[in-house]
């Protein structure tokens with residue numbers, strides 16, 4: 001789905017005008033809607049908010065929550081920090097990648113999952129930690145992970161087909 005002036009305009013109107021709009025909240029909404037920040041959406045934001053495009057890109061690239069490249073519908077973050085590493089994160093990462101048929105930073109062919117490796121998710125005592133769409137799953141095991149992925153796939157059953165795979169890092 002490509003953003004249009006209409007889409008961005010709707011977001012702005014929903015916030016009662018550009019003056020009160022928080023750039024961060026708009027970027028979050030665009031990210032949520034498209035699973036990344038398409039360039040043309042950022043151009044439209046720049047024009048509408050009368051902010052330099054460089055300023056918008058500077059904010060967009062500062063926060064890890066934003067992506068300038070397409071992501072899958074669901075984001076899987078596997079912690080590879082030291083605490084998780086010693087508790088089995090490498091096995092968890094291998095399991096995740098094998099299950100979804102991707103490399104780190106890639107999106108599954110069905111467009112459902114993007115896998116990212118991160119250095120620490122701030123829950124070191126609970127490792128290995130996997131975060132799916134912002135929800136923490138601790139003391140992960142390959143069996144728990146398979147169940148989690150299967151439950152997402154089940155929930156998505158019947159949903160329209162998603163985009164082809166894309167490489168992100």
Ligand code: FES
Pocket residue numbers: 079080081082083084085119120121122123124125127129
């Ligand atoms: S090292 Fe994994 S949460 Fe900190």
